[in-house]
Amino acid sequence: MLVVLKTKNILHKRVTILSILLLLLFANSRLYSQIIYTDIPDATPNATYSLDLNNDTVVDFIIYFGGSGSTIGVMCNPQNNNAYSGNFINGTYLPWALSTSNPICASLATWYDFNNPGTLALGTNIGHWVGASDKYLALKLIVGTNTYYGWARIDILSNSASFTIKDYAYESTPNACIQSGQNSLEISEYSKNKLYSIFPNPFKFSTTIQTKSNLKNACLNIYNSNGQIVRQENNLSGHTIFLSRDALSSGLYFIKLTEENKVIAIEKILITD
Structure with a gap:
């Protein structure tokens, strides 16, 4: 009986440790695996919309329409090595018009780059986007040697x-x-009630973080896009945090603000040259 009890205790401890490790792994993945969501005032341009998917001031896709009568249409022109997903029918490249919750990643069979601009809609009967409302364009973004996946929500008249x-x-x-329509819940659930503002953002030299709560001995960690800590500021108090760029290179970062070992805010910042 004693041997059995010891075995059960050891097994219980191992299960507990494994559970803790899994929880830590899940928490880290929620912090480092972030969906960067950009909500804009609904834009209906006269001819062209320059889409900067990752907000780094570089145009990634150009959405535009032109023509007249039955030949008027809406096109997607990827820039650089970026791409959209779709199919090829009767000599025309047609981007998919996805509904919500469709996975967007390498498993999508066909991707087309700047060599093959896509026709979202043409006239009243060509393309997957004719008369589309709240549909999603599947996008692939190439930055250096890295590949990222995203979406844009678009309406097109009939x-x-x-x-x-x-x-x-x-x-x-x-x-x-x-997933199409998926946005940045991990960031917003912490930050929506904890920060007044981060201004300016993007910034070149410095920015100011305003908090709603009065901080006491708080800690600010800055992570790069790979989830690595690149700076830590300790013993922060008050409502205002002045953050200097110092030696940080340009790019996207995440800041995590903690107080008494509790996460009170997670936000993204962008440093430009």
Whole structure:
């Protein structure tokens, strides 16, 4: 009986340790695997919308319409090595018009780059996007040697004479999947009630973080897009945190603000040159 009890205790301890490790792994993945969501005022441009999917001031895709009568249409032109997903029918490249919760990643069979601009809609009967409302364009973003996946939500009139882009997002972990319509819940659930503002953001030299709560001995960690800590500021108090760029290179970062070992805010910042 004693041997059995000891065995059960050892097994219980191992299960407990494994559970803790799994929880830590899940928590880390929620912090480092972030969906960067950008909500914009619904934009209905006269001709062209320059889409900067990762908000780094570089245009990644150009959505535009032109023509007249039955030949008026809406096109997607990837820039650099970026791409959209779709199919090829009767000599025309047609981007998919996805509904919500469709996985967007390498498993999508066909991707087309700048060599093959896509026709979202043409006239009243060509393309998957004719008369589309709240549909999602699957996008692949290439930055250096990394590949990211994202989406843009777009409406197009039934005669293809106008389009409206509403919002967009991408998964900041290279090669990770994102679902169409999925946004950045991990960031917003912490930050929506804890920070007044981060201004300016993006910034070149410094920014100021305003908090709603009065901090006492708080800690601010700065992570790069790979989830590595690149700076730590300790013993922070008050409502205002002045953050200097110092030696940080340009790019996307995440800040995590903790107080008494509790996470009270997670936000993204962008440093530019």
